[in-house]
Amino acid sequence: MLGSLALPIAQGGGPVIPTFQRGSDCVRENRQFCWDWFSSHWSSTFQPRLIEHIELTAMAVGIGFVIAFATALVAHRWNWAVNPATAVFALLYTIPSLAFFQLMVPFTGLTRLSAEIALVSYTLLILFRNILTGLREVPPDALEAAQAMGLTPRQTLWRVELPLAMPAIMAGIRIATVTTISLTTVAAFIGVGGLGEPIFNAIQTGFKTQFIVAGVLAVLLALAADALLVVLQRVLSPWAKSRAA
Amino acid sequence: MGEVKGGLSMHSIIDAFQFIGDNPHLMLTKTLEHLALSGAAIGVALVIAIPLGVTLGHLHRGSFLAINVSNIGRALPSLAVISIGIGTLGIGFINVMVALIILAVPPMLTNAYVAVDGVDPDAVEAARAAGMSPAQVLRKVEIPLAVSLMFAGIRTGAVYVVATATLAAIAGGGGLGDVIVNQASYGTPGVIAGALAVTALAFLVEGMFAVIQRLLTPKALRHQKGAAELFTPLIEGT
Amino acid sequence: MRGTMRRLIVWSLLAATMAFAVAACGSDDNSSSSSSTPAASTSAAAPAQPGKGKPSVTIGTKDFTEEFILGELYKGALEAKGYTVNLKKNIGATEIIDTALTSHKIDAYPEYTGESVATVAKRNEPAETADEEYQLAKEFYEGRGQTVSEPTPFEDVDAIAATKAFATKNNLTTMEDLKKIGSFSLGARPEFKARQQGLAGMKKVYGINNAKFRQLALGVQYQALDTGKVDTANIFTTDAQLASGKYTVLKDPKGVFGFQNVSFVIDKDKLAALGGDQFMAIINSVNKLLTTDAITAMNKAVAIDKQDEATVAKQFLTANKLV
Numbered sequence: 001m002l003g004s005l006a007l008p009i010a011q012g013g014g015p016v017i018p019t020f021q022r023g024s025d026c027v028r029e030n031r032q033f034c035w036d037w038f039s040s041h042w043s044s045t046f047q048p049r050l051i052e053h054i055e056l057t058a059m060a061v062g063i064g065f066v067i068a069f070a071t072a073l074v075a076h077r078w079n080w081a082v083n084p085a086t087a088v089f090a091l092l093y094t095i096p097s098l099a100f101f102q103l104m105v106p107f108t109g110l111t112r113l114s115a116e117i118a119l120v121s122y123t124l125l126i127l128f129r130n131i132l133t134g135l136r137e138v139p140p141d142a143l144e145a146a147q148a149m150g151l152t153p154r155q156t157l158w159r160v161e162l163p164l165a166m167p168a169i170m171a172g173i174r175i176a177t178v179t180t181i182s183l184t185t186v187a188a189f190i191g192v193g194g195l196g197e198p199i200f201n202a203i204q205t206g207f208k209t210q211f212i213v214a215g216v217l218a219v220l221l222a223l224a225a226d227a228l229l230v231v232l233q234r235v236l237s238p239w240a241k242s243r244a245a
Numbered sequence: 246m247g248e249v250k251g252g253l254s255m256h257s258i259i260d261a262f263q264f265i266g267d268n269p270h271l272m273l274t275k276t277l278e279h280l281a282l283s284g285a286a287i288g289v290a291l292v293i294a295i296p297l298g299v300t301l302g303h304l305h306r307g308s309f310l311a312i313n314v315s316n317i318g319r320a321l322p323s324l325a326v327i328s329i330g331i332g333t334l335g336i337g338f339i340n341v342m343v344a345l346i347i348l349a350v351p352p353m354l355t356n357a358y359v360a361v362d363g364v365d366p367d368a369v370e371a372a373r374a375a376g377m378s379p380a381q382v383l384r385k386v387e388i389p390l391a392v393s394l395m396f397a398g399i400r401t402g403a404v405y406v407v408a409t410a411t412l413a414a415i416a417g418g419g420g421l422g423d424v425i426v427n428q429a430s431y432g433t434p435g436v437i438a439g440a441l442a443v444t445a446l447a448f449l450v451e452g453m454f455a456v457i458q459r460l461l462t463p464k465a466l467r468h469q470k471g472a473a474e475l476f477t478p479l480i481e482g483t
Numbered sequence: 484m485r486g487t488m489r490r491l492i493v494w495s496l497l498a499a500t501m502a503f504a505v506a507a508c509g510s511d512d513n514s515s516s517s518s519s520t521p522a523a524s525t526s527a528a529a530p531a532q533p534g535k536g537k538p539s540v541t542i543g544t545k546d547f548t549e550e551f552i553l554g555e556l557y558k559g560a561l562e563a564k565g566y567t568v569n570l571k572k573n574i575g576a577t578e579i580i581d582t583a584l585t586s587h588k589i590d591a592y593p594e595y596t597g598e599s600v601a602t603v604a605k606r607n608e609p610a611e612t613a614d615e616e617y618q619l620a621k622e623f624y625e626g627r628g629q630t631v632s633e634p635t636p637f638e639d640v641d642a643i644a645a646t647k648a649f650a651t652k653n654n655l656t657t658m659e660d661l662k663k664i665g666s667f668s669l670g671a672r673p674e675f676k677a678r679q680q681g682l683a684g685m686k687k688v689y690g691i692n693n694a695k696f697r698q699l700a701l702g703v704q705y706q707a708l709d710t711g712k713v714d715t716a717n718i719f720t721t722d723a724q725l726a727s728g729k730y731t732v733l734k735d736p737k738g739v740f741g742f743q744n745v746s747f748v749i750d751k752d753k754l755a756a757l758g759g760d761q762f763m764a765i766i767n768s769v770n771k772l773l774t775t776d777a778i779t780a781m782n783k784a785v786a787i788d789k790q791d792e793a794t795v796a797k798q799f800l801t802a803n804k805l806v
Contacts, residue, residue, distance in 0.1 A: 015772035018802040023788030099440035182322035204702035211332030218325035427673035429576035
């Protein structure tokens with residue numbers, strides 16, 4: 001087994017330096033893509049990062065949605081709240097991600113919490129805007145009909161307005177999700193893992209395969225999430241014709 | 246150099262401005278680098294996206310491509326695109342520029358297409374009936390009516406480029422990202438100063454395109470409500 | 484309304500199913516970089532497990548390969564003795580990671596003695612010997628609530644390198660020769676510019692004022708040299724890439740870059756909670772083994788042969804009976 005071959009050093013008692021596994025020619029020459037390296041490192045290096053990435057994203061979009069949804073309901077009811085909420089969320093959105101993550105560290109450490117605070121913040125603007133717009137775009141006829149049927153405001157909200165707002169809400173979730181996947185790669189800068197970690201590590205060695213694999217995996221994840229959410233959108237609002245835009 | 250500070254407060258914001266004042270040469274150089282990189286990428290993206298989008302929209306062709314390129318483009322994680330770029334093109338300005346162009350083209354292309362494609366058919370018909378050639382129709386009717394939505398896409402792409410150019414620092418592209426990643430030398434005030442500068446640049450670029458948009462919008466349409474902005478996220482999402 | 488509820492349930496089930504599927508695929512694999520599971524493969528019954536029952540320790544590492552390896556070495560050795568280690572890799576440069584230490588975001592990290600004195604303590608008195616440098620560092624940390632392990636035999640010093648071609652063409656063998664050529668570009672990691680053990684020190688000690696600083700992310704310096712993007716670059720003397728013979732490392736007769744053996748810096752209180760001397764003994768047993776040859780071999784395995792740091796560290800520890 002490789003590594004068990006030991007090179008004893010001087011009799012003076014230096015350390016035993018094992019013979020480490022030699023990289024394949026592809027790897028040593030840093031050729032464009034080394035499939036062998038990729039397949040041997042998938043489960044140790046890339047799969048855990050992919051799972052971390054999904055976890056970080058899901059948590060951010062989930063928490064962001066709850067906050068944005070609550071804010072949108074408030075703004076829908078009390079119109080004066082729209083501008084302050086939009087202003088705050090827009091302000092958070094404009095902070096460059098590399099800065100936001102670093103600035104959280106003194107408060108919440110090199111932890112997922114720091115990353116999540118930033119990631120959640122970035123979802124709020126798009127989710128809030130889309131949920132609110134969706135609610136506002138509900139046709140007045142529908143509201144009138146609901147009133148005529150004797151529904152309370154709460155019932156109207158949950159049985160009429162929200163279902164009709166579903167396309168806009170799903171559109172917002174979709175954009176927020178792919179944006180978060182993108183930003184989560186940057187979060188690796190403060191050491192929380194995810195697919196950004198192999199990217200930042202690859203800078204150490206300039207190893208092309210590592211750059212490409214990490215990048216491609218992130219792209220595939222984003223496209224897969226986007227596609228999944230399109231399907232979900234169709235499932236949840238089958239009455240909405242796909243707009244030819 | 247001053248003591249490396251950590252933590253954040255109102256005082257930190259003031260410190261950030263002090264940092265800018267103490268390091269004018271650094272901030273100016275980095276801002277210009279950032280502007281140059283962004284400007285180049287936006288310029289090339291415009292040259293690729295607008296003619297293509299306008300033409301396709303005018304001919305009412307290629308809708309599948311034009312709509313979906315923005316869906317896919319919007320989903321692309323920026324650091325991942327840069328990473329693939331490093332792996333294929335190596336570190337440096339060109340690699341980052343290519344990545345930024347790839348990220349900027351989709352919103353510009355799709356909006357240009359949708360804007361021209363969606364011009365009121367009656368207006369186009371009337372123009373044809375009045376004897377205009379297709380080229381004249383395009384120039385005098387379709388484009389002016391499409392300006393608003395088209396520029397929504399241009400502005401989205403441009404601001405996205407300015408923000409993403411921050412990541413160029415990791416790929417050897419320079420710019421304000423160099424300040425933001427160098428908390429070791431510049432401390433928290435530096436990070437905040439870099440962030441403020443990027444944000445200011447983004448607003449500047451957005452404002453510049455807003456002015457251009459206004460100049461290109463025919464007077465009659467200038468006071469129309471910018472419904473396009475409201476709709477863009479929805480259009481992109483459905 | 485039934486319809487909406489039904490859809491919400493469908494949606495949640497779908498999402499939950501996806502999450503389970505992904506988690507299930509990954510559950511048999513336990514190798515998160517910051518996992519805190521003790522090594523599952525303890526071979527022969529480890530007699531003493533001083534780490535059992537002690538709190539977990541958070542070790543950080545800086546942003547380059549050698550530090551990654553050191554982190555994995557300490558982690559492996561500690562876990563073999565029952566400690567729970569939380570390894571935070573690639574935190575950043577000295578200034579950043581030291582702040583993490585003092586603000587208790589991490590408990591410990593491996594630091595280079597010269598760095599400790601010049602960059603952390605900000606002292607400008609150059610040390611005459613490696614031991615003096617170590618003593619200065621130790622004194623500084625102990626006055627600040629931390630303590631240090633024994634130093635490693637190996638040193639990893641900053642240096643300036645150029646491609647053989649550039650060096651030959653301009654007759655460069657030592658740093659002083661740089662003064663004689665016209666303007667040249669020097670690529671280095673961001674913090675190098677302002678440091679006394681960096682460009683600022685080069686200007687002061689050697690009078691090198693003709694360098695154009697080009698900021699590079701740490702790690703790309705060899706690529707930058709190869710592609711001609713920079714004339715010279717700041718490198719580390721134990722970098723694996725130097726063995727290729729393609730580069731000339733300029734001598735530093737005035738010692739502007741200091742002495743740089745590695746010692747493990749840890750918060751004093753945390754050390755006490757971890758068992759004091761028992762804990763430190765494990766760290767010292769690792770450090771003792773790290774000769775220049777050893778660390779260079781490991782750097783090469785990771786940087787050139789692209790092996791995992793964790794794998795390389797484990798092999799080394801096993802070969803030396805620490806695991």
